[in-house]
Amino acid sequence: MNENTGTAEAAPQTHEFQAEVARLLHLMVHSVYSNKDIFLRELISNAADACERLRQRALTDPQLTEGDEGFRIRLETDKAAGTLTVSDNGTGMSREELIGNLGTIARSGTRAFLENLGEAKDGQSLIGQFGVGFYSAFMVASEVDVVSRAAGSDEAWVWRSDGQGSFTVEPADLETAPARGTRVILHLAEDARSYAEAYEIERIVREYSAHVPVPIMLATEAPAEEEEADATNSEDKPEKPEADAAPKIVEREIADGSALWARSKSDVSEDEYKEFYNHVSRQFDDPAVTLHYRAEGRHEYSVLLFVPSMTPFDLFDPDRKGRVKLYVRRVFIADDVDLLPAYMRFVRGVVDSQDLPLNLSREMLQSNPVLEAIRKGVTNRVLSELQKLADNDAEKYIRIWETFGPVIKEGLYEDFERRDKLLALTRFKTTRSGDSWRTLAEYVADLKENQTQIFYAIGDNEAAVKASPQLEGYRARDVEVLLLSDPVDAFWVQVALGYDGKPFRSITQGAADLDAIPMPEEADKKDTDEADTKADVAALVAYVKETLGDSVSDVRISSRLAESPVCLVAPEGGPDRQFEKLMSRRDGAPGDAGSKPVLEVNPRHALVKALADHLGDAAANSFTEDASWLLFDQARILDGERPADPAAFAGRLARVMEKGLA
Secondary structure: OOOOOOOOOOOOEEEEOOHHHHHHHHHHHHOOOOOOOHHHHHHHHHHHHHHHHHHHHOOOOHHHHOOOOOOOEEEEEEOOOOEEEEEEOOOOOOHHHHHHHHHOOOOOOHHHHHHHHHHOOOHHHOHHHHOOHHHHHHHOEEEEEEEEEOOOOOOOEEEEEOOOOEEEEEEOOOOOOOOOEEEEEEEEOHHHHHHHOHHHHHHHHHHHOOOOOOOEEEEEEOOHHHHHHHHHHOOOOOOOOOOOOOOOEEEEEEEOOOOHHHOOHHHOOHHHHHHHHHHHHOOOOOEEEEEEEEEOOOOOEEEEEEEEOOOOOOOOOOOOOOOEEEEEOOEEEEOOOOOOOHHHOOOEEEEEEOOOOOOOOHHHHHHOHHHHHHHHHHHHHHHHHHHHHHHHOHHHHHHHHHHHHHHHOHHHHHOOOOHHHHHHHOOEEEOOOOOOOEOHHHHHHOOOOOOOOEEEEEOOOHHHHHOOHHHHHHHHOOOOEEEEOOOOHHHHHHHOOOEOOEOEEEOOEOOOOOOOOOOOHHHOOOOOOHHHHHHHHHHHHHHHHHHHHHHOOEEEEOOOOOOOOEEEEEOOOOOOHHHHHHHHHHHOOOOOOOOOOEEEEOOOOHHHHHHHHOOOOHHHHHHHHHHHHHHHHHHHHHOOOOOOOHHHHHHHHHHHHHHHHO
16 A cells, blocks of 8 residues: 555455355345335444444543544435445444455354245345345445445455455555445445435435434435525635536435434334334334333333334344343443343343443443343333233233243243243143133133142144143043143243142143042943952053063053053153153153153053953963053153164064954
């Protein structure tokens, strides 16, 4: 670089895009989205983030903004050149940051984003969520130039690409480069030249970005009549303007950067809330819940939070930041502070404290008592708001539950202090609910005579749970059972003590405790020889237990079976069957690792009765032994497992079938 002129002389270096970026750009350019306006929303959001981050850095290093403390975003249109420029005086980027930030997507979830983007009918709801908003510029631009100078640096760089697979980086002319920050120049495609119109840009800003916390200026070429008027009023009137004189540029503010959360709730319209939600969440759906309030008293802070109506694609991304942003007196502090517990990670918005110091260190953020009080207050307020919605608009709350229920239930496992509140918010599918949902309060209100426990069944999905043979005795007595099919269900029921004094009890754990609950009158028809039948089956149970040996911890007569001949349950005091299998899969242990199951036998089943009748027949001993093992394998299959020894199972099955056919 020539030190006297500041002109870049180094040849530009060409770099290939990361494979994911190349595919992303192809989708951006060749897919047809219903609304391409979102590119400007994304570029403005990136510019605002850059300003906010420099504002934060300047708290400890004020020299970074010395001489230019005010932050702003500048949009400039040029119809003649067909360009749109988005500039900011934020933190800026070094050469390495330009290559890393604009040439790669180094974050989890990218593959899921690309798959959804390829399938989506409208990508506007996807782009911002995955941190790839910059690339939306190629939906409207045939070429993009990015000129950037990192705050405090004496170097500036130009990143340039046509989005066709590669980009170049070269030193920028320091005389024309920004003093700090980033300038994005879009060379608009022929079918996107309307974005060089000032009125079009103002419309988009008003619709999508009116409430970003940084002022937005619009610079446009002054109308000819305005230039003539200025010339007429000038004391030094030129005889004739030069033909190649640069047109006059006028600049005006189109968004004042005011903090929406600092305004009174009554002064904010629903459209303004939606615009701000779209900005802060990088989503394009309507918020399902808006929570806006100011806390006063021992600690003062403003809160503006939203519950989305659409599942964010980063819901299970542990590295995702920026869900709830922390401000102190309208100064951005951080976007990776745990202002809400992990089970509320679907909530988006801002919290602005009046009490926290501006120079918060990372250590102070983790242990500050004021922040802890804010965290507690905001969490309780969100739960109260959800409960109020559940009480007053059950249908709307159910939509939220169907979207975020599995995440909220994580709190039942993690948040002992608020477990009762969370249990009141939890909704369940049950053996009585059909297509609707049930609350625990409704369950307890409908307990059967002598029922003292809340019964539940766990499985991989609702259909599998409903098919569990262990449900049969409960169904026969019309005892309601919670059908739990989310992965987190296997964990929270282990630590939840119960609800309204009624403990939770798995239908696959220990004794069924059903004998005390009467059968419906129409089903309470007992055979006169039931006592003799049970005596015969008791002898069969003893034989089966001896035959199976250490493969089971016990064999016993079942009160929970009504239709199936056998089932497996966990021993009394042992872990639930599904929980144990889940832990085995997680730890890489074989499926039959852990405690030995209990085999329960249905004394009323025809197959069991027939085997009991043949128990004393010496000629049938080998048949009865094979049948005992087959009953055990059948129970394993019904429980979602495979026979412990497939070859032995096949041999026994063949022998029993041969015997039956003979």
